[in-house]
Amino acid sequence: MVLSIVSQSFKKGEVIPIKHTCDGEDVSPALSWNEPPQGTKSYVLICDDPDAPMGTWIHWVIYNIPSGNTGLPEAVPKQEMLPGGTMQGLNSWRKSGYGGPCPPPGKPHRYFFKLYALDSTLIISAGASKKDVLKAMESHIIGQAELFGVYGRK
Numbered sequence: 001m002v003l004s005i006v007s008q009s010f011k012k013g014e015v016i017p018i019k020h021t022c023d024g025e026d027v028s029p030a031l032s033w034n035e036p037p038q039g040t041k042s043y044v045l046i047c048d049d050p051d052a053p054m055g056t057w058i059h060w061v062i063y064n065i066p067s068g069n070t071g072l073p074e075a076v077p078k079q080e081m082l083p084g085g086t087m088q089g090l091n092s093w094r095k096s097g098y099g100g101p102c103p104p105p106g107k108p109h110r111y112f113f114k115l116y117a118l119d120s121t122l123i124i125s126a127g128a129s130k131k132d133v134l135k136a137m138e139s140h141i142i143g144q145a146e147l148f149g150v151y152g153r154k
Contacts, residue, residue: 002143002145003033003034003036003037003115003117003143003144003145004033004034004145005031005032005033005113005115005145005146005147006031006032006033006147007029007030007031007032007113007147007149008029008030008031008032008074009029009030009074010029010149012147012148012149013148013149013150014149014150015108015149015150015151016029016100016101016111016149016150016151017029020100020101021100021101021102021151022099022100022101022102023102023153024100025075026098026099026100027074027075027098027100028060028072028074028075028076028097028098028100029074030071030072030073030074031045031071031072031113031115031147032070032071032072033070033071033115033145034070035070036067036117036143037117037142037143039119039142040067040117040118040119040142040143041067041118041119041120041121042063042064042065042066042067042118042120042121042122043063043065043066043067043069043115043116043117043118044061044062044063044064044065044115044116044118044122044133044137045060045061045062045063045065045072045113045114045115045116046058046060046061046062046113046114046116046130046133046134047059047060047098047111047112047113047114048111048112048114048130049101049103049109049110049111049112050110050112051103051107051109051110052103052109053104057092058090058091058092058130059091059092059098059099059100059101059111060088060091060097060098060099060113061088061089061090061091061128061129061130061133062076062086062087062088062089062097062098063086063087063088063089063122063124063128063133063137064085064086064087064121064122065084065086066084066085066086067117069084076088076097076098077097078095078096078097078098079096079097080096080126080127081126085121087124087125087126087127087128088126088127089126089127089128089129089130089132089133090127090128090129090130096126096127101151103151103152103153104153105153105154106152106153107152108150108151108152109150109151109152110148110149110150111148111149111150111151112146112147112148113146113147113148113149114144114145114146115144115145115146115147116137116141116143116144117141117142117143117144118137118140118141118142119140119142120140122136122137122140123136124136
């Protein structure tokens with residue numbers, strides 16, 4: 001079975017609602033996914049913006065999501081440690097948790113929510129960087145899915 005991810009807040013390729021951006025409440029969108037590949041022990045979710053003017057901007061790094069989870073609720077608390085062992089890393093604002101789209105005026109940017117199913121739990125502390133999480137999950141990815149939305153400011 002192929003892993004897939006969807007949001008109850010927006011459809012693939014559509015505009016991310018203001019509520020989930022710096023122009024609104026800046027809360028994470030609700031996300032859900034289907035059954036994981038066999039052998040999944042945990043999930044990692046990374047949200048980033050490859051269209052940022054100074055290179056890819058990291059909006060969310062969340063890892064060690066238990067394999068029994070089939071999604072994340074709206075407005076995940078912005079703290080390093082969450083119930084069940086889930087941890088959040090640093091975004092490009094150097095803060096833990098979700099930081100919503102906040103592009104400069106101009107052409108809308110794309111925001112990719114990348115979900116990875118892993119055959120292990122990561123042995124890294126809360127507050128890790130995207131780079132550290134990617135390194136720790138090397139050779140442990142057994143499935144992945146992606147959802148993207150767009151957001152722009154005039």
